Each structure stands twice: as C-alpha cells, then as structure tokens.
Amino acid sequence: MTPPRFDILGIGNAIVDILAEVEEGFLGAQSMIKGSMELIDAGRTDALYALMPPAVQTSGGSVANTAAVAGQMGARAAFIGVVAGDEFGAIFRHDIRGSGVHHPTPPSTGGDPTARCLILVTPDGQRTMNTFLGVSSSLAPHHLDHALIADSAISYLEGFLFYVPDSAAASRRAAEIAHAAGRRVAISLSDFLCVERNLNAFQTMVRDHVDILFANEKELAALTGLEDFEEAADVVRGQVEIAALTRGEHGSVIFRGEERFDVAPVQAKVVDTTGAGDAYAAGFMTALTAGRDLPTCGRWASRAAAETISRMGARPPGDLSYLRG
Amino acid sequence: MTPPRFDILGIGNAIVDILAEVEEGFLGAQSMIKGSMELIDAGRTDALYALMPPAVQTSGGSVANTAAVAGQMGARAAFIGVVAGDEFGAIFRHDIRGSGVHHPTPPSTGGDPTARCLILVTPDGQRTMNTFLGVSSSLAPHHLDHALIADSAISYLEGFLFYVPDSAAASRRAAEIAHAAGRRVAISLSDFLCVERNLNAFQTMVRDHVDILFANEKELAALTGLEDFEEAADVVRGQVEIAALTRGEHGSVIFRGEERFDVAPVQAKVVDTTGAGDAYAAGFMTALTAGRDLPTCGRWASRAAAETISRMGARPPGDLSYLRG
Numbered sequence: 223m224t225p226p227r228f229d230i231l232g233i234g235n236a237i238v239d240i241l242a243e244v245e246e247g248f249l250g251a252q253s254m255i256k257g258s259m260e261l262i263d264a265g266r267t268d269a270l271y272a273l274m275p276p277a278v279q280t281s282g283g284s285v286a287n288t289a290a291v292a293g294q295m296g297a298r299a300a301f302i303g304v305v306a307g308d309e310f311g312a313i314f315r316h317d318i319r320g321s322g323v324h325h326p327t328p329p330s331t332g333g334d335p336t337a338r339c340l341i342l343v344t345p346d347g348q349r350t351m352n353t354f355l356g357v358s359s360s361l362a363p364h365h366l367d368h369a370l371i372a373d374s375a376i377s378y379l380e381g382f383l384f385y386v387p388d389s390a391a392a393s394r395r396a397a398e399i400a401h402a403a404g405r406r407v408a409i410s411l412s413d414f415l416c417v418e419r420n421l422n423a424f425q426t427m428v429r430d431h432v433d434i435l436f437a438n439e440k441e442l443a444a445l446t447g448l449e450d451f452e453e454a455a456d457v458v459r460g461q462v463e464i465a466a467l468t469r470g471e472h473g474s475v476i477f478r479g480e481e482r483f484d485v486a487p488v489q490a491k492v493v494d495t496t497g498a499g500d501a502y503a504a505g506f507m508t509a510l511t512a513g514r515d516l517p518t519c520g521r522w523a524s525r526a527a528a529e530t531i532s533r534m535g536a537r538p539p540g541d542l543s544y545l546r547g
Numbered sequence: 548m549t550p551p552r553f554d555i556l557g558i559g560n561a562i563v564d565i566l567a568e569v570e571e572g573f574l575g576a577q578s579m580i581k582g583s584m585e586l587i588d589a590g591r592t593d594a595l596y597a598l599m600p601p602a603v604q605t606s607g608g609s610v611a612n613t614a615a616v617a618g619q620m621g622a623r624a625a626f627i628g629v630v631a632g633d634e635f636g637a638i639f640r641h642d643i644r645g646s647g648v649h650h651p652t653p654p655s656t657g658g659d660p661t662a663r664c665l666i667l668v669t670p671d672g673q674r675t676m677n678t679f680l681g682v683s684s685s686l687a688p689h690h691l692d693h694a695l696i697a698d699s700a701i702s703y704l705e706g707f708l709f710y711v712p713d714s715a716a717a718s719r720r721a722a723e724i725a726h727a728a729g730r731r732v733a734i735s736l737s738d739f740l741c742v743e744r745n746l747n748a749f750q751t752m753v754r755d756h757v758d759i760l761f762a763n764e765k766e767l768a769a770l771t772g773l774e775d776f777e778e779a780a781d782v783v784r785g786q787v788e789i790a791a792l793t794r795g796e797h798g799s800v801i802f803r804g805e806e807r808f809d810v811a812p813v814q815a816k817v818v819d820t821t822g823a824g825d826a827y828a829a830g831f832m833t834a835l836t837a838g839r840d841l842p843t844c845g846r847w848a849s850r851a852a853a854e855t856i857s858r859m860g861a862r863p864p865g866d867l868s869y870l871r872g
Contacts (some may be wrong), residue, residue, distance in 0.1 A: 243864050276615070276642035276864060279604035290601070309634040309660075317601035335634075539568050539601060 223404050228324070229297040229511035230504075231374035233366075233396050234285025235358040235382055235389075236303035236318075236327075237337040238310040241349075241496065241534060242277040244342045249350055256344065259351040259413045261385060267354040270340050279310075280535045281317035282339055283358075284412055285380040287497045287536040290321035291504035291526055294542035297511060300324040300374060302365055306357045310336035321537070327365060330357045347492035347531065355386070362388035363395045371396055372403035375511045376434065378503070381412030381441075384420040384427075397431035406463075408434035410503055411441035418444045433463045434510075436503045442467055464516070466506055466523065468499060473524065476516050485520030488528035497536025501526040505545060512546075522546055548729050553649070554622040554836035555829075556699035558691075558721050559610025560683040560707055560714075561628035561643075561652075562662040563635040566674075566821065566859060567602040569667045574675055581669065584676040584738045586710055592679040595665055604635075605860040606642035607664055608683075609737055610705040612822045612861040616829035616851055618647035619867035622836060625649040625699060627690055631682045635661035646862070652690060655682045672817035672856065680711070687713035688720045696721055697728035700836045701759065703828070706737030706766075709745040709752075722756035731788075733759035735828055736766035743769045758788045759835075761828045767792055789841070791831055791848065793824060798849065801841050810845030813853035822861025826851040830870060837871075847871055 249256055252270065262270065281290070286301055293299040301318055305311035307329040314336060318325045337358035342350045361383070371377050377400040383389040397407040409432050411417050417424050424445055428435060435458055439451055448454040451469070458465045459477040468474040473487040505526030509519040525545045529538045574581050577595065587595065606615070611626055618624040626643055630636030632654040639661060643650045662683035667675045686708070696702050702725040708714040722732040734757050736742050742749050749770055753760060760783055764776055773779040776794070783790045784802040793799040798812040830851030834844040850870045854863045 271641060274641075274645070276606065276645040276862065277638075278860070279638060281601065313602075313604060316596060316599075320599070320601040535603070537601065 226373050226375040226405065227298070228300045228374040229376065230289060230292050230299045230507050231371060231377045232285035232289035232299065232301040233377060233392065234303050234380040235283050235337055235355060235361070236286055236305045236314050237283035237339050237353065237358060238313055239280050239282030239339050239341050239496065239536065240271070240277045241280065241341045241343060241494070242274045244275065244344060246344050248342060249344065254342070254350050255415070256350050257348050258415050259353060259382070260415070262352045262354055264354060267338065267340065270352055274340060274342070278534060279313065280537065281314050282536050284382060284410060284500050285378055286318060287500035288378060288504045289323045290318055290537050291501045291542060292508045293322035294540070295504060295508045295526065295545055296543045297508040300370060302327050302367065304330050304357055304361050304365065305336045306330050306332070306334060308335050310338060326367060326370070330360060332357060332360065334360070341496055343494045343496065343534070347495050349494060349496040359386045359389065361386070361392055363392045366392060366396055366399065368399050371399045372405065374405060376406045376408050376507055378507065379407070379409045381410060381416050381424065384423050385416060390423055393427065394431060406433040407431055408436065408507065410436040410499060411445060414440040414444040417441050428458065429461050435462045435465045436499065438468045438470070438499060466520070468502055474502070474520060476520050478516060481516070483517050483520055485517070485524055488524045490528035490532040492531050494534045495531050497530045498527045500536060501530040508546070551698050551700040551730065552623065553625045553699040555614060555617050555624045555701050555703055555832050556695060557610035557614035557624065557626045557703045558717065559628050559705040560608045560662055560680060560686070561611055561630045561639050562608035562664050562678065562683060563638055564605050564607030564664050564666050564821065564861065565596070565602045566605065566666045566668060566819070567599045569600065569669060571669055573667060574669065579667070579675050580740070581675050582673050583740050584678060584707070585740070587677045587679055589679060592663065592665065595677055599665060599667070603859060604638065605862065606639050607861050609707060609735060609825050610703055611643060612825035613703060613829045614648045615643055615646035615862050616826045616867060617833045619865070620829060620833045620851065620870055621868045622833040625695060627652050627692065629655050629683055629686050629690065630661045631655050631657070631659060633660050635663060651692060651695065655685060657682060657685065659685070666821055668819045668821065668859070672820050674819060674821040684711045684714065686711070686717055688717045691717060691721055691724065693724050696724045697730065699730060701731045701733050701832055703832065704732070704734045706735060706741050706749065709748050710741060715748055718752065719756060731758040732756055733761065733832065735761040735824060736770060739765040739769040742766050753783065754786050760787045760790045761824065763793045763795065763824060791845070793827055799827070799845060801845050803841060806841070808842050808845055810842070810849055813849045815853035815857040817856050819859045820856050822855045823852045825861055826855040833871070
C-alpha cells in the first residue's frame with residue numbers, strides 16, 4: 223500500500239458560526255437545551271438572530287474545525303463540504319485554506335446560502351447551537367472524491383451528517399471507499415440529541431464502518447442505552463479499533479482492544495467550549511497519523527481542547543504546532 | 548429649545564471588520580504603514596484577503612463603533628451610514644441595533660457590496676487597516692435625516708468621510724443642520740494619513756464647523772503642521788469649544804477655553820487597539836450628554852478605551868454601563 227498523501231480527510235458540514243454571549247435566561251426563554259445542537263429553518267434563523275446580541279462571525283462546522291486545527295498542528299489535512307458562492311462561503315473557504323487544509327469542493331451555484339450556526343455562549347462557557355444547514359445539506363455521495371479518500375490515512379465523519387439522508391449515504395459510501403483502499407474511518411458522534419434521533423443509523427454505522435470512535439459521555443449513553451460509563455465503554459470497545467471517550471473536566475479514556483489509557487485533562491480557564499471536542503479529535507488524529515502511541519494521542523488531544531476552550535470560537539489562531547508534545 | 552431625543556447621532560462609514568493576527572513582517576511585505584488606514588479597491592481587497600490568515604468578522608466603522616459603545620454605555624444613540632442588502636450588511640445592521648442604536652438608513656439596492664476593513668493585528672496590539680468602502684462610499688447629503696440631526700444633542704462625524712467628496716459634503720451639511728437647530732457638532736480626525744491628504748478640507752471643517760474635536764497626537768500634528776503637542780494644542784483650543792486630545796499610553800488632555808484637564812490612562816493589557824479611539828469618544832460624549840464635568844468625561848472615555856484594547860475587536864460585548872463612573 224502506498225503511503226497516503228493526506229493524514230486526515232474531514233467530510234462534514236461547512237458552516238460559519240455566529241457567536242454571542244447571553245445570560246442563562248435566554249436559553250430558557252427560547253426553549254433551548256443547553257449544550258445541544260438543534261437544526262432550524264431559514265425563518266427561525268432570522269427570528270433567533272434578531273433576538274441575539276451583537277455577535278462575532280468565525281468559520282465553524284465540527285469536522286471542518288477538526289481539519290483546521292489538525293492543519294494548524296501540522297497534519298496534512300483535507301476537507302469535503304459544500305458552501306455557496308456568497309460572503310459566508312468566502313469566509314469559510316478563506317479560513318479553511320488559511321489553516322493549511324486542502325478544500326477541493328467547489329462552491330454550489332444553487333439557491334441556498336452557506337450554512338450558519340447561531341451559537342449562544344452562557345457565562346459558564348457552555349455553548350448551545352442552532353444550525354441552519356442551507357446549502358451544506360446538499361452534501362451527497364456525488365461530492366465524494368474517491369481518489370482523495372483513498373489517499374487519506376483517516377476519513378473523518380461527523381454524526382451531524384445523519385440528520386440528512388443524502389449526507390448519511392455519503393458517510394457510508396466514504397467509509398466503503400476508505401476501507402476498500404485499506405484506510406481507516408473515524409467518526410465523532412457529535413451530539414446526544416442527534417444520536418437519539420437517528421439511533422439505528424448510528425448503531426449500524428459504528429458497528430459496521432468505524433475504526434476510531436470519538437464520543438462524550440452523553441453521546442456514548444445515547445448510543446448504547448447505558449448510563450454507566452464503564453458498561454457503555456465495554457460495548458463500544460468491542461465494536462471499534464480505538465474508542466476515545468471524553469469526560470469533560472474529568473479528562474478522557476482511550477480504549478484499544480484490552481488496552482485502556484486514562485488521560486488527565488489539561489487545565490484551562492473556560493471561556494467558550496465551542497469546538498472543544500473538535501479540537502480533541504484534531505490533536506488525537508494528528509498524533510496517531512504521526513505514528514505516536516495512544517497516551518501521546520490523548521495528550522495532544524487534551525492540549526488542543528484546552529487551548530480551544532480558553533477563548534471565544536472553535537479554532538485558536540495561528541501556528542498550533544506548540545500543541546504537539 | 549426642546550430637549551433632544553438622542554444624545555449622539557453618528558454619521559459615518561458602515562463597515563464590517565475582518566481581523567487577523569499577523570507577524571510584523573507581513574506589514575512590511577505588503578508595504579503597509581503600521582497603525583494607519585488605507586483605502587483599497589475590490590481587486591486589492593481580494594488579493595490581500597487571500598494572503599491573510601484565518602480571521603474573525605465583527606461589525607466596525609469608526610463612528611459606528613462609537614455609536615455602539617455609547618449605546619451599550621446607556622447613551623441614546625443613532626447612526627446614519629449605508630450598507631448593502633448582503634450578508635455583511637445584515638451583520639452590520641443586526642449588531643448596531645443590538646447595541647441599542649437607532650439606524651434608520653435603509654440598505655442600498657445598488658450593486659456595490661457592504662464595506663469591509665481588513666485589519667492586521669501585530670503582536671504589539673497595533674492595528675493596520677485596509678478598507679474597501681463599497682456601498683458605504685455612497686453616503687451623500689440626501690441620506691441625511693434633517694429631523695434626526697435636529698433632534699440629537701451631538702452630531703458626530705469621522706474624518707474618513709473626507710476621502711469621498713459626496714460624504715465630505717454630507718459632513719458639512721450635517722454640521723449646518725445641527726447648528727441651525729442649536730445642537731453641537733463633534734468630529735474625530737480618524738487617521739493622520741487621511742488628514743495629510745485632505746488637509747484643507749480638515750482645517751476648514753475644524754475651524755468653521757466643529758464644537759468638539761477628538762484627535763490623537765499624530766492627527767493633531769498633521770492638522771496643525773506642528774510636531775510639538777503643546778503648540779499644536781494651543782492652535783486647536785482657540786478653534787473649538789472642547790478638544791479631547793489622546794496621547795496613547797500617556798492618557799489624554801482635555802481643553803476648553805482656558806481650562807485644561809490631564810486625564811490619566813486606565814491600565815489595560817493590550818491585545819488589539821482596534822477601536823480604542825472610537826471607544827474613547829463614546830465614553831466622553833456619553834458623559835458629556837449626561838451632564839457630567841470634563842474630568843468625568845475623560846475618565847469614562849479612558850475606561851471605555853481600556854476595555855476595548857484588552858480584547859480583539861472594536862466593541863466589547865454586553866451591557867457597558869459599568870464603564871460609567
């Protein structure tokens with residue numbers, strides 16, 4: 223097998239984040255579940271945006287964030303995801319390329335705008351997300367560049383894709399292409415509500431197509447139906463090659479077969495948790511594809527997550543190679 | 548004379564800022580003068596943006612920033628300035644209204660996009676600005692709402708308007724309307740290069756139309772042709788009612804006739820100086836229109852400036868009434 227040209231190929235929704243700080247009461251008044259992600263339509267997007275305080279716009283998207291942070295950490299990263307030819311699309315394309323990420327997907331010429339995520343950051347640093355997928359939801363099997371997938375050590379998917387049938391089909395097809403080329407498939411479960419609402423698809427995907435699983439405790443519980451972390455972990459460690467399970471302020475646990483590595487969290491002042499899991503996956507896969515052992519993967523992952531939560535937005539700026547090690 | 552409905556009416560360019568952190572060498576390679584503002588055309592904007600690292604988008608514009616911060620501090624603020632019906636225009640309108648600022652100018656239906664300013668922030672916290680004015684440069688006398696000007700205690704203008712003949716004409720016309728209604732006119736000189744290149748227009752404006760002058764040392768030197776601060780201050784204190792002259796880390800000096808008040812700077816960790824002068828003017832005029840004395844005006848001004856330079860972007864988020872006092 224020839225060495226891959228890319229370490230990590232992300233396949234996911236291409237989104238611009240609109241972040242604003244709000245008080246706790248804002249979430250309740252809008253019937254939002256703190257820490258979750260809900261899909262919203264264009265009308266609700268306009269209505270919610272009108273209620274939000276002045277905001278900051280930055281590139282986002284879960285897998286896109288991972289690709290960007292991995293690129294900034296020095297991994298050879300690529301990303302497949304659809305934007306429109308509008309101003310938000312220009313922001314997204316500019317930023318992901320500026321992170322050193324190859325992004326070959328051409329802008330759509332259709333009518334839908336680039337996706338946006340209205341993110342409400344509460345004083346405790348938690349983020350609650352409301353996503354209008356726009357043209358991003360057109361991601362379908364025909365967007366997959368087979369040669370690119372075959373030339374990437376890991377194809378990395380997001381659970382959010384399972385909200386859209388065509389995008390879910392693209393996820394499964396990408397996994398088949400990657401495995402046919404002898405490469406690995408990774409996925410983040412993304413969000414516990416998303417897992418609950420698409421449970422069969424998630425369970426089938428993880429069992430049949432995933433080599434490397436990223437999940438937090440709530441997502442793991444949703445996937446397995448088991449509230450006890452150890453019991454739930456026992457289920458998934460039998461299904462995937464590597465499971466990297468995050469536990470918030472308690473750090474993370476990495477399983478590979480009979481091996482188990484407990485990873486201490488890296489301390490950070492919490493400003494905004496947006497992108498913490500994305501950065502964790504970036505650090506982990508950057509180390510893994512650099513040939514590092516699993517404890518090192520966990521350490522790079524935790525360092526990347528800590529850096530991300532200590533500031534607003536999902537992608538710390540600049541060269542992030544200092545997070546290696 | 549009836550009490551005014553608004554304390555501060557800003558008239559200026561409606562801009563979205565695109566901020567990125569760069570090393571010193573970036574400025575030199577692009578032949579930029581650190582700390583200045585240059586107008587650029589659409590082609591140069593695209594070329595420069597392509598060279599910039601991943602960025603953050605926030606609402607900007609000098610006078611618009613002042614109106615927003617004043618609104619957040621509790622002043623009754625309004626703003627006249629032109630955006631397009633595009634995504635950046637939506638950002639601008641959302642944010643200025645979210646700061647409590649009345650913004651009656653309808654979006655333009657013409658072909659030019661909303662203005663954007665590419666801001667390069669160097670490690671010393673200095674910002675160097677490159678502005679594509681787009682539709683903002685269409686600001687002309689017909690945009691002036693005479694009743695609104697007559698109903699505002701202070702009409703506040705920016706020197707940047709003098710780069711565009713129609714906008715300069717709007718500045719002079721606004722001043723005439725304000726004075727005919729018995730109101731005051733304030734201006735920020737904006738940028739020393741802008742003053743140098745439009746010197747006659749600035750000198751005439753300050754001498755004939757301005758009651759309250761905001762300037763930093765370099766702008767003051769450009770206006771008067773005098774390098775010595777005290778000599779230059781002596782010139783302008785004879786021309787305007789109040790001169791608030793900022794001296795960077797050395798604080799500011801306020802002159803009114805024979806009165807002089809030296810204002811100590813408020814200490815802050817410098818992250819990004821974008822908007823420092825705008826926030827200073829906001830704090831100053833918020834206090835002045837609240838009937839406070841000049842030392843208090845200087846203190847609110849310095850507190851607002853310090854808050855602004857301690858973070859990325861020109862407008863600190865949230866309720867800023869804690870800056871009063």
